Amino acid sequence: MSASIKEFMKPLESSGKRLYGDLSKSFKRYLKRTRFKVGLAITVVILFLALVGPWIVPYPDEGEGYVPPEASQREKQPPSLKFLFGTDTRGRDLFSRVILGARSAVLQITTVISLSLVIGLVVGILAAYFRGVVETVLNYLVELFISIPAVIVALVLRLALGPGLLTIITSLVITWWSWYARVTYVYARSIMEMDYVTLARLSGLSPVKIMTRHVMRNVLTPVLVQAVTDMGSVLLEASTINFLGLGLPLNSPEWGVIMFEGLGVLEIAPWISAYPGLFLLITALGFSLVGDTLREEMDPRLRRRWRLWF
Amino acid sequence: MPDNNIIVLLKDVVAGYQTTGRGWRSLFKHVNVVLRNVNLRVYDGERVAIIGESGSGKTTLLKVILGLLKPVKGSVEVLGKEIYKLPRRERVNVLKQVGYVPQDPYKALNPKLRVRTILSEPLESTKANLEEIEERVREVAKMVQLSDKILDKYPSELSGGMMQRVLIARSIIHDPEILILDEPTSALDVSIQAQIIELINNIHKKLELAILTVTHDLGVAQYLSDRAVILYKGEVIEEGHTDDIIAKPKHEYTNLLIASYKASI
Amino acid sequence: MVLAVKAKDLRVGYMDEEENILWAVKGVSFEVKQGEVFCLVGESGCGKSTIGNTIIGILPPYAVTEGELYVFNKPVVVGNLRDYTGIRGRVVSYVPQNPGTSLNPYQTIGTQLYYVLNSVYGWDKKKSLEVAKKYLSLVELDPESVIDYYPHELSGGMQQRAAIAIALSTGAKILVADEPTSALDAHLRLQLIKLLMKLRDTESLTLILITHDLVSTGKICDTIAVVYSGKIIEKCSGSNVIIEPLHPYTQMLADAVPLLGIKRPLKSIPGEPPKPGEEIAGCVFAPRCPLVFEKCVEAPPSFNVYNGEVACWRYVNIARQ
Numbered sequence: 001m002s003a004s005i006k007e008f009m010k011p012l013e014s015s016g017k018r019l020y021g022d023l024s025k026s027f028k029r030y031l032k033r034t035r036f037k038v039g040l041a042i043t044v045v046i047l048f049l050a051l052v053g054p055w056i057v058p059y060p061d062e063g064e065g066y067v068p069p070e071a072s073q074r075e076k077q078p079p080s081l082k083f084l085f086g087t088d089t090r091g092r093d094l095f096s097r098v099i100l101g102a103r104s105a106v107l108q109i110t111t112v113i114s115l116s117l118v119i120g121l122v123v124g125i126l127a128a129y130f131r132g133v134v135e136t137v138l139n140y141l142v143e144l145f146i147s148i149p150a151v152i153v154a155l156v157l158r159l160a161l162g163p164g165l166l167t168i169i170t171s172l173v174i175t176w177w178s179w180y181a182r183v184t185y186v187y188a189r190s191i192m193e194m195d196y197v198t199l200a201r202l203s204g205l206s207p208v209k210i211m212t213r214h215v216m217r218n219v220l221t222p223v224l225v226q227a228v229t230d231m232g233s234v235l236l237e238a239s240t241i242n243f244l245g246l247g248l249p250l251n252s253p254e255w256g257v258i259m260f261e262g263l264g265v266l267e268i269a270p271w272i273s274a275y276p277g278l279f280l281l282i283t284a285l286g287f288s289l290v291g292d293t294l295r296e297e298m299d300p301r302l303r304r305r306w307r308l309w310f
Numbered sequence: 311m312p313d314n315n316i317i318v319l320l321k322d323v324v325a326g327y328q329t330t331g332r333g334w335r336s337l338f339k340h341v342n343v344v345l346r347n348v349n350l351r352v353y354d355g356e357r358v359a360i361i362g363e364s365g366s367g368k369t370t371l372l373k374v375i376l377g378l379l380k381p382v383k384g385s386v387e388v389l390g391k392e393i394y395k396l397p398r399r400e401r402v403n404v405l406k407q408v409g410y411v412p413q414d415p416y417k418a419l420n421p422k423l424r425v426r427t428i429l430s431e432p433l434e435s436t437k438a439n440l441e442e443i444e445e446r447v448r449e450v451a452k453m454v455q456l457s458d459k460i461l462d463k464y465p466s467e468l469s470g471g472m473m474q475r476v477l478i479a480r481s482i483i484h485d486p487e488i489l490i491l492d493e494p495t496s497a498l499d500v501s502i503q504a505q506i507i508e509l510i511n512n513i514h515k516k517l518e519l520a521i522l523t524v525t526h527d528l529g530v531a532q533y534l535s536d537r538a539v540i541l542y543k544g545e546v547i548e549e550g551h552t553d554d555i556i557a558k559p560k561h562e563y564t565n566l567l568i569a570s571y572k573a574s575i
Numbered sequence: 576m577v578l579a580v581k582a583k584d585l586r587v588g589y590m591d592e593e594e595n596i597l598w599a600v601k602g603v604s605f606e607v608k609q610g611e612v613f614c615l616v617g618e619s620g621c622g623k624s625t626i627g628n629t630i631i632g633i634l635p636p637y638a639v640t641e642g643e644l645y646v647f648n649k650p651v652v653v654g655n656l657r658d659y660t661g662i663r664g665r666v667v668s669y670v671p672q673n674p675g676t677s678l679n680p681y682q683t684i685g686t687q688l689y690y691v692l693n694s695v696y697g698w699d700k701k702k703s704l705e706v707a708k709k710y711l712s713l714v715e716l717d718p719e720s721v722i723d724y725y726p727h728e729l730s731g732g733m734q735q736r737a738a739i740a741i742a743l744s745t746g747a748k749i750l751v752a753d754e755p756t757s758a759l760d761a762h763l764r765l766q767l768i769k770l771l772m773k774l775r776d777t778e779s780l781t782l783i784l785i786t787h788d789l790v791s792t793g794k795i796c797d798t799i800a801v802v803y804s805g806k807i808i809e810k811c812s813g814s815n816v817i818i819e820p821l822h823p824y825t826q827m828l829a830d831a832v833p834l835l836g837i838k839r840p841l842k843s844i845p846g847e848p849p850k851p852g853e854e855i856a857g858c859v860f861a862p863r864c865p866l867v868f869e870k871c872v873e874a875p876p877s878f879n880v881y882n883g884e885v886a887c888w889r890y891v892n893i894a895r896q
Binding site for chain 3: 363364365469470471472499500501502503504505507508526527528529530532533553556557566567568569570571572
């Protein structure tokens with residue numbers, strides 16, 4: 001009997017060693033559930049504010065941007081009972097503006113993401129289905145648009161179209177669609193290799209039917225998850241563009257715009273930029289938490305391992 | 311007895327895949343030849359097996375027969391028509407008379423569709439109305455011994471054996487002239503393999519169609535074919551009645567296959 | 576005489592999110608002598624791979640165990656405690672099913688062997704490569720060329736041999752091979768089995784083979800354990816399992832495999848193997864058994880019959896107590 005085997009005939013030693021069965025997983029699981037709950041709570045609150053904003057804010061007109069005549073006497077006032085977040089540079093109630101900003105944020109995000117998704121899905125699926133020249137051309141376009149920063153596009157569009165919702169949405173969609181197109185293309189390629197697509201072809205199904213029934217349905221889930229996870233980033237990018245004055249015009253109830261207005265008076269009236277900034281961060285965080293959790297749920301491999309241990 | 315109708319006819323087929331050569335050769339199109347001078351015929355009502363291991367070219371041969379890969383040389387006739395000389399629409403029409411059961415059930419069933427939709431798909435381009443389609447779906451489900459309850463399920467709820475049956479049902483629902491099966495039993499457990507082999511033979515008797523099985527398993531070939539063709543490195547090295555080949559192999563490689571089958575895990 | 580592996584009423588389950596346990600292995604006991612070839616035979620989902628994983632020590636963290644498992648008399652599983660220090664990768668090594676995916680595609684075979692030898696023995700690159708060449712020639716691969724090859728440059732059979740070489744280089748005395756030949760072509764299978772047999776003799780290895788083919792295992796295995804739904808329903812010597820399968824399930828398995836040249840009708844077993852983790856009251860095979868009778872509602876214990884053991888009530892009268 002070799003030495004190595006003799007060594008292993010010693011009985012199991014006492015519990016100094018790490019024992020797998022006994023770790024407290026419940027704490028970690030609790031953390032994970034809380035994370036999702038927090039994210040969900042934030043998202044729900046923001047959605048709620050977006051929906052009912054105009055009816056619950058104390059000064060709806062000021063929130064929209066209207067400057068009442070007496071406002072010039074109450075410019076840049078710190079938070080008080082009358083004006084919960086204080087007043088902005090023109091004397092309007094900051095609270096109303098920020099709450100209405102939620103509506104603007106949700107509107108921008110949903111429009112941008114839905115439009116980009118639609119375009120991206122179509123392009124990705126077409127490229128994967130038709131291959132050849134179509135594939136090369138579309139992929140080239142995707143690579144081209146992915147590398148354009150949204151800010152530059154916004155700059156150009158601002159000059160061409162002037163400020164407004166159309167500008168900001170267009171500039172974001174022009175760059176974001178390419179991300180979804182790329183993700184779609186990758187998944188769609190692997191789906192085209194599947195035998196059920198071959199079978200559908202042999203059965204004489206039309207290309208449109210194959211693309212919708214087989215490719216689209218199976219590509220949708222991962223791409224949607226990507227979209228949800230992106231919500232936070234889209235918000236931040238939109239706010240940045242607005243902050244730079246390249247999107248929505250001044251006086252709009254939009255967090256980026258308000259922050260810009262408060263920039264010049266940052267030292268004497270920090271609340272003007274601080275409150276919208278805070279809301280921005282919290283909203284982006286909320287979306288991100290929800291998106292991350294969804295992504296973990298969708299991935300079957302991750303689910304088994306992380307569920308109990310993280 | 312098979313009559314003189316030839317369902318599938320391959321004459322001197324040479325086929326392969328396009329690759330780019332290395333270095334300066336990348337300027338020229340280069341074909342990596344996988345099949346050399348393959349001749350094959352399948353008569354109406356016959357059971358034929360193509361026996362080959364990985365690398366023998368059987369996957370390529372399947373693609374050629376199914377109209378998915380145009381051969382470099384030679385002709386491919388299905389039901390009397392040269393499919394690669396036809397415009398795409400007509401080719402698809404000819405191939406609709408072919409039933410195909412792919413190898414991997416996990417890749418051959420769309421996970422987002424219910425079994426009913428999967429089964430009725432081949433009938434969508436026909437003029438049948440919804441009731442007729444539903445009736446036919448139930449008919450084939452019964453033929454493959456699947457209960458009606460399966461029709462509403464998704465592929466993820468089915469076992470390997472059930473998935474294979476769904477695939478077989480789908481392949482016969484449009485009443486094809488020939489059924490082509492790619493490794494019909496390799497993904498299955500031993501106890502179910504026998505069931506599926508029995509099922510395929512029953513379908514052959516009942517529907518009187520031709521059966522072409524591509525497999526590496528001599529045992530399966532023995533039970534699913536009367537005539538067999540042995541494929542090695544892209545060439546047909548032996549052909550004849552299956553029982554004869556197994557009892558009296560002529561080629562060395564066939565001998566090797568038989569010996570390995572008898573002795574292996 | 577030392578028992579390489581000993582299992583006593585071993586149960587292994589997996590816990591899911593809701594803390595339900597799905598038992599894949601429901602109480603198995605067996606002994607593997609040193610130098611023996613032991614086969615675990617069963618269909619998919621029966622738990623044989625789980626048993627293999629438990630011996631090697633690669634159960635996931637959410638696995639739950641009960642019972643006992645000893646490797647060379649060292650307890651590695653006691654209740655829900657598992658301790659494989661010094662065993663995993665040192666005494667027991669593993670040859671996985673699919674050679675293509677078990678070798679690191681970014682490292683040459685030589686590098687992979689080096690990492691193993693370095694972590695086991697602490698040798699430097701030069702010495703490791705020398706020893707690596709020895710192992711490669713042991714598995715009948717040409718050491719000089721293969722050592723610099725990447726896995727994708729080798730054929731399937733060669734990849735499997737390389738995986739075996741890596742498993743051996745740990746100095747392991749027990750080799751667990753999970754369906755080592757199912758990913759290979761027929762003529763390669765024969766070669767691989769011959770190789771394993773040769774290694775067993777020259778290196779005095781204990782081989783544990785996990786497979787689904789009953790008929791072929793009979794020829795090379797010393798002991799066969801037939802696994803069905805997490806239980807060992809028959810245990811006997813290799814040659815006996817074909818001549819005289821005892822359990823109805825084993826009989827049907829033997830009947831269902833096509834034999835070349837003899838075209839007897841294939842008998843198929845109705846129904847499907849139970850899903851992994853499915854709980855069946857009474858005898859696990861009762862729902863599909865053609866010889867089922869009233870006593871089968873109780874789970875049968877293992878009876879010693881002739882040269883083997885079988886868990887079937889049909890044998891209660893001739894069992895030796």
